[in-house]
Amino acid sequence: MKRVLLVDDERWVRKALMWSIKKLNLSLQIVHECANGLEALDWVKQNEVDLVLTDIRMPVMDGISLVKELNELERNVDCIVISVHDEFQIVQQAIRSGVTDYLLKPIEEEDLKNCLEKWLNKRKGIVEESKVPTIYGEVIPTSTIDQVLAYIEKTPLKQVTLTDAANSVHLNPSYLSQLFKQQLNTKFVDYLTELRIQEGKRLLLNTTLKMTEIAERVGYSEVAYFSNNFKKMTGYSPSEFRKSTKSQKI
Structure with missing residues (x-):
């Protein structure tokens, strides 16, 4: 069971997330919940956790600052941030800060399931890869756009669509469109x-x-x-x- 920390300043949101995650019957255990980033950071320093699921906008310490602080700890902790639709710039900053994925409010159960299953598969893949000796050193993860370009390259052109490209990296199409424009300077x-x-x-x-x-x-x-x-x-x-x-x- 992977250990999950929930971070949101609204108690009812944390309870709703906890209920939704339990309902999915995945290999996840909600081990703690915090009301802001600082509280979460203090808790992580003293406890083991695999995944932090955090809101972006919170008092005391927001989600972006929390992600940056967790990176400084050099702990094997992944972060998934939760945002609203009009926070593209903030989400982009979160991605640059090293978040694993993001979810949009209101969180749909299917989106939550896909996001968490993707994370679990990623963790499983890392474990499997760590068992295989490497000759050429560490594998450098590709960026989201690199993954999209790789998807386009291997897919017949008549089958390529923005929606399918977005699904291949678990992003919504409108966000991928904006990210593509900002990183490659073309639509x-x-x-x-x-x-x-x-x-x-x-x-x-x-x-x-x-x-x-x-x-x-x-x-x-x-x-x-x-x-x-x-x-x-x-x-x-x-x-x-x-x-x-x-x-x-x-």
Whole structure:
């Protein structure tokens, strides 16, 4: 059983979370609850815990400060923060501070279950990995965006969507969209369009596939939509691009 500490300044929220977590029947034990970050920090210094589930906004010491202080302790403690929808900047700061995951209020039971199961699987994976001797040193965890890019790379373009990409890293789509823009300085949809047009170029040059087949392969259900985007990006229609390139080769 993994040991969990609940931190929230509202007692009824802590009780509701405790009840919800117990209802999930996961390998988790709520060992203590605290009303603010400072109280939680003092408790962690004297006790063993695997996971801290904490609200962001609290008096005395907020959740972000608590996460930073826990990192300074260099204890093997993971943190999941709880926020509301309009706290994107704060959540982003929490992620940079090293939180494992986050939940949005009001917390849906399914979201809570997925979040905690993901954390349990991660912990299990760390334990399994620690049993295997490594030759090249420590494994450096990839960032959330790196994981998203890896997901896009291994997934056929016609299957890639913002929702599925967000699900692959357990984020909601709107948050991933903002995170993508801030870290890569481009919108998710624009990044995906660029990949689709580049793949379209490759297929136009190296295959004899019909336009409808190419459009479908790169993720466009309508060839006209593919052609319009292709011309916006390259200045040529797909058929013009294929003819001009072939004539250049000749």
